Each structure stands twice: as C-alpha cells, then as structure tokens.
Amino acid sequence: MDTDRQTPPSALAVEPHCAAPRRGRPRSEAAEQAIFAAIERLMMEGAGLGDLTIEGIAQAAGVGKATIYRRWPNKEALLVDAVVRLETPEPELSGSSARQDLIETLEYMRRRGLDKRSRWVLMVIFHQLHSLPELKSVYYDRVIQRRRQVIRDVARRGVASGEFRADLDLDLLAEMLVGAMLVRTVLWDDSPLDDPALPVTMVDALLSGLGGPAHAAAR
C-alpha cells in the first residue's frame, strides 16, 4: 500500500485549486525550500513559538509574504506543515524479538527527546493541537496512528511468540510506554532521558510486573 508515494506529505497547504492542466508560472520549489529552511534556522537559533512570525520567516527566507500566504492560509498551517516535515523517519526494527523491538522503539523516542529539533516539534504540536482542529486529525493520522500501529504489530507478534501475555491490551501497552516517554520529553527539559538503559528498564518493568510478594499471593 502507498508504494508510489514520492511527494512529501504536505497537509493543510493550499493546493492550486485548478484540476488538470496547470497553467501559468508554476510555484517555485526553491521558495518553498527557503521557507522551510528559514523556519528551521530560526528555530535552531532558539526562537520560541511566539518569536516565529510570518514577516520574520519571509525576511529570513528572502521571500515575499504573499508567497507564503499563497501556500498556507495562515501562520498556524505553515507551522504545522513545517513540523510534520521535520518529523524524523520511523526506525527500522530489527525484529529479533518483540521485547527487543519495543526497546528499540523506546530508544528511538529517547534519542528524539534529546534532540533539540524534535523537542521543538513536539512543543509546536502540543501547542497547536487544540487551537487548530485540522492539525489534530492530520497529525493524528499521519504520525500518531502510524506509531501506534508499529507498537501494535510488535505486540501482536509478541503475543504469538508467547513473549507477551495473551490477554494483553495492546493500546494500554503502547500508551504506558509512549506516555512515560512523552512525560519525560515534554514536561521536563532537564529530563532524565540521558540514561541509555532507560528503555530496557521500562520494558522489563512492564513485562515482569512491579508487584511484590503480597501482590503475587493475592492473585
């Protein structure tokens, strides 16, 4: 499915509304690149969300404001597209075992949480997610669902191989792992993500259970 997807996934952007034979001067690919590059540059220079202005971006990109507004209907839509574009690709899972795959996924998230760019992306997402309803569905479909599916697939294989309990609630598993990583990534930036053993610790804790003797006896 989706084998021929070359064009990058630009949601929210204003497509030239004509259907077939495209007339007139085509939009400049260079301008688009310059815009995204300017955003990334400003962002890396420490610009917060409120510091990113359309006028500033246009200036930094050497581009007219109209060129931006021709592509996106407003500031939010632009930021959203910039954010989606900055998302790092999903990791390739080794597939040696379900436990190992979970660990690799969490390790990917851990690294992402340490990367300035990725953390900035998450900030924007969390910021705009509720003020721009369109973004919600776009990001949900394009990023979140995709990741949930990865974990879900891993878990299914784990259940089949007997690594995971048969009555496993797949969503719950995903959320407990992802949620814990998000908390450490988004809520604290002096966050304890530096420990490379974190993914192993988390996965094993979840698989082995945290209950003690009294808990085991009660079952």
Add this chain to the structure above:
Amino acid sequence: MDTDRQTPPSALAVEPHCAAPRRGRPRSEAAEQAIFAAIERLMMEGAGLGDLTIEGIAQAAGVGKATIYRRWPNKEALLVDAVVRLETPEPELSGSSARQDLIETLEYMRRRGLDKRSRWVLMVIFHQLHSLPELKSVYYDRVIQRRRQVIRDVARRGVASGEFRADLDLDLLAEMLVGAMLVRTVLWDDSPLDDPALPVTMVDALLSGLGGPAHAAAR
C-alpha cells in the same frame, strides 16, 4: 493538613510592592473575581488559547486593562494563575491498600480528563510550559511535585507491605501511570476515558506484568 490555607495560591501575581502598612484604596476583590469568572466563561464558550486576549477578558469582566496589569505582569502570568486556580483539589486516599490508592489516584485523573474545564487547564499548561519558564517551576512545584509525592508515598507503603517489588523505580511507576492517562487526556479528545474499569486494568497490568510464558521462562 493545610488547614489554614485560605488565601488562594496566587503565584506569579504582582503583589502590591510596598511592604509596610499599605495605604490608599485597597484592591477590589470583586474585580479579581470578575476577571477569573470572565476567563472561565470565555473558556467554557469554547475560546481557544489564541482567542483569549487581555482586551477581551477585560471587556468581558467589565474591568479596565490596567486593573489586570496591576495584578499580573503579562498575559501568560494571568493565564497561569487562572489555571492554577481552576485545579481541582487532590483526592483523599482511602489508604486501605497501596494498590487501592493507586487506583483511586488514577480514577481521579480519569474523571479530571473527562471534565471540559480540567482538560482546558491541561491544554494551557502544555502550551505555556515552555514559553514561560516561570510557569514551569511554579506549576512543577505546586502541582506536579505534589502529585509525584503522593504516588511516591503510596508506592513506599506498598513496598513496605510487600505489595510492590522492593526494587521498584518509583518515578518510573509514576510516569507510566500518569503518562498513559495524560496521553488519553491531552492527545485525544474522543479519548477512551469512559471505561470506569480503566484504573483497575492499568494498575493490575503494571503490577502483574504483561510478559507471557516465554518472557517468564527467559528470566
């Protein structure tokens, strides 16, 4: 505990800067109430974060802008105080067992996630947390740390009673539970918080472990 807490916890607010005997007309308590009431009203009418402007709030509250700026140094500080003020009080834990206390804590979070007002509060928190460093520490000290302490206390008692494993990582426990609830609360608003059994399921999953026979054998 905390029996003498009458004055609301207004951090970030600008206190009248003269220390000693205070002269002149005192600040109107009514104005303060009107401001908070206006924010809540606007919020309940569906105003997003970007729709909340100082001018709008002042107008809705029938209050001069200066009256707001006399109390808070800027827009963010006001929103933060409004948010902290809307925080529901912590639940009383029954203390019958550590497991039960965890479940009650999660049940409290679940209810909170279903409440429109509380969800709006979380939105603001997530939004402003990075753009206003002051908020970060205030909210961190005042809300997050307090909750972490509650869970930590519960867990400690659980370890002592043998309900929890002795090598329990308290922070990890807290984050996996809290993180999962936050994901369901903040990221999705069609979220599956409706299931009243959710807290029990989560706690028991974490305590019993999700590993299957193959996992158990490997240990």
Add this chain to the structure above:
Amino acid sequence: MDTDRQTPPSALAVEPHCAAPRRGRPRSEAAEQAIFAAIERLMMEGAGLGDLTIEGIAQAAGVGKATIYRRWPNKEALLVDAVVRLETPEPELSGSSARQDLIETLEYMRRRGLDKRSRWVLMVIFHQLHSLPELKSVYYDRVIQRRRQVIRDVARRGVASGEFRADLDLDLLAEMLVGAMLVRTVLWDDSPLDDPALPVTMVDALLSGLGGPAHAAAR
C-alpha cells in the same frame, strides 16, 4: 486637414524596441481593443480612478498583465492613452463670425461637460497631470495647445474684422472662457451646464463688458 490620421495618437506607449524588420508574432490588435474596451466599460460602471487597477483591467479584458506592460511602461501611461483615445474630435467651426465661432466652441465644451465619459476623462487628466510629467507635455501639446490655437485663430480673425478690440490679450480671452467652463465641469457635477444659452451669455458678457455707468465714466 489631418487627412492621413489613421494610426491612433498613442503617445507614451512602448513601441516594440527593435527598429528593423520585426520578427516573431505581431502584437494582437484585438488585445489592444479589449483593453481599451475594458477600461471604458469599467469607467462607465462608475469606477473611480482608484478603482481602476491593472489587474482589474487585465481581468476584465481577458488579457494577461504582461500584455499590458508590453505596451505601456506603467499604469499612468495606460490611463493617459486611454484618455487621449476617448477625446472627442474638435468641432467644425462655421466661420460665419468670430463671435459665432467662440459660441460654438463653448457649446462644444458644454456638451462635453454633460457627457459622463468626457467628464471622466477630464478627471483623469486633472488627477494625473502632476504625478506624471510626461503626460503633462503630451496632453498639453496634443489637446490643450490645439484648442488654444483654435481660439487664437478665431480671435485673430475677430480682431481683423473689428469684432474684437485690437489690444485683445488672446490667452486671457481663451482662459476666461475655458476656465469658466472647466469650473462648471470639473468642480461641480450638479453643475449648471444645462442652460443652452450659456455660451451666448458668456461670450456676449465678455465682449460687451460687465462694467456699469460708473465704470464707463471712469475711463
């Protein structure tokens, strides 16, 4: 007189800049007509000067903007040419007497002042005359000087025939007559141009003089 005037008097227009044999597709005569027709149409629909935009004209004419800019260097030049093109031809004077010729000239101006199209032309002239120095000389040479010459010729014949005083200041005569008509045309649009006797009244007043007995005695 002027029997060979086929090509319209297009001053300010940009001639294809290669001098010699002209190659490639020749310019579309139809496009030119469409542009002028569009301007006239928009003008008659009540468009003020500020409402006439190049983009609007191009759209209304079904023509690309470049097609306009290939012919005129800027907006003002286009309007000027459009205006000159709308100028009605000079009247044929009967020549029966100098007084009669003056009256006929004023009558022509009176009618012109009652015509919406002509009044619009005058508006544009008065507007652009100072912001576009080129227009000034073009319009001056092509329209004003021509008319002054007509009146001057008439007056000269009048002096020769004894109808006019020998010490007549020709320019002053022209300006007093023309000026009065312009005032009624340009400054007021509820203007009293409806009276068909106006030209006769004006000419006779000027010729007979407005001085009374006391004035006559003083001379």
Add this chain to the structure above:
Amino acid sequence: MDTDRQTPPSALAVEPHCAAPRRGRPRSEAAEQAIFAAIERLMMEGAGLGDLTIEGIAQAAGVGKATIYRRWPNKEALLVDAVVRLETPEPELSGSSARQDLIETLEYMRRRGLDKRSRWVLMVIFHQLHSLPELKSVYYDRVIQRRRQVIRDVARRGVASGEFRADLDLDLLAEMLVGAMLVRTVLWDDSPLDDPALPVTMVDALLSGLGGPAHAAAR
C-alpha cells in the same frame, strides 16, 4: 456670524463617538500636531500624492499608525483634513471700490498659485474631489462657497454703486475670473502668474469688454 469659531474646521475626522461626559484618556493634541506637521514637511520635501503613505507619515511624526486610524477612517480622509487645514485664510478686502476688491481677490489667488504649499493643496483637492464624495461637499461648503460669496458680495456692491452693469450674472463673473486663475494655477506650473499686473488686466478686460468697433456697432 460665526464669531465664536475657535475649534479648527476638522471635517471627515472620526470624532470619539460618545456624547457627553468624555471618559478615558483624551486624545493627544500633540500627536495631532505632529501628524499634520509631518505631512507638511513631507509635502515640502517634494513628496507627490502617491508618495504620501500612512506608514511614512506615522514614522515621520513619531506616532503609531493606530493613532492616525483612530482619528481618520482612511488615508484619503486624513489628506483631506490636512489639506483643508493648510488653506490660507481669506484676504481682507479694502472695500475702496468693487473693482479694487475684485483685483485684490485675484491678487490673493495669484499669490496663492505661486506658493508651493497652496498649489499642492489644490492638487490634492482636484485629485480626491471625485474619488471621495464626502470631501466634495466638505470642501465645497467650506472653501468654494465661501469664496463665491465674497465675490458675490463685492459684485452686489458694485452693481449698487454703478460700477457694474445692473444685469450682471454674479456667478458668471465669479467663474470667469476664478476659472482663469485656476487654469493658470493648476494646469500649468510654468504658468504666467508672475506678472503682477495680471489681476488688473483681467478685471479691466472683463469690465470694459473685449468687443471691438464691429461688436459695439452690432448692439
């Protein structure tokens, strides 16, 4: 009449719409002065009408754009008010004779036509007169009608004293004199206004009549 007119005649301006007891901070008189001063300065530096921008004026006046838009609804209204404000006061007429008064009036217009500031004002008037209908009536009532009345009064006295013919058409007299001056002022800026004898020449020509012996015989 109008003995108590202190407040300058600011038409088109947006008056604070509250009726009686004026609340809030009053508008800064200084800002208003700075705005007008900036316009005049820019104008004297040779700015054409198209070169006068709100942003430029605000900058030159050291004033926020909003401060301008709080007073005038748009650019045109501001220019109009600036123009009306720059109008020089009417001259005091000596009243020694009707002929003399007419000459003085024309001399005033001649001088005005030689003054850069006044010519600029006339340009703006002629420009905006048709694109901004409100201006038309304001300027008409406030300037043109007033001047017509002056000439009318003079002429009436002239008729009474026998200096002017009894059947004098007052409006026609005014328009022929005023029109001729306007033509020389507005249409040509290399205009022959330098001759100080011009007013005398014009008035005497009009009073004595330009007809020659043949014309006189025909009456």
Add this chain to the structure above:
DNA sequence: CGATAACCGAGACGGTACGTCGAGTCTTGGC
C-alpha cells in the same frame, strides 16, 4: 475631617504582526 495615596473604568499611546491587495517583473506551456 481633610489630605493623600492607591485604586477604578475607559480608552488613547507607540509598537509589532497580521492577512490582503496591487504594482511591475518573470516564467510556464502553447500558438
């Protein structure tokens, strides 16, 4: 009791960014 001082609503102030529009230029494919 009167002065003093800080409060109050209202709204103007200088700025900054927004999103739109037009001018004049450039770049497609097509005739």
Add this chain to the structure above:
DNA sequence: GCCAAGACTCGACGTACCGTCTCGGTTATCG
C-alpha cells in the same frame, strides 16, 4: 515573439493586541 495564466518581490493598506500611560472619579487610611 506574442499570448493567457499565474507565480515572484516589494511595500502599503487597515486591523488587532500588547503593555503602558493618562484622564476623571472613587474609596480607604493617616494625620
């Protein structure tokens, strides 16, 4: 080389808020 279409940069438009600053007027406490 022209044509229609429509992108491009630039810069002004008119609007909305921000955070500050007066206004006239209202309570409090202090002297």
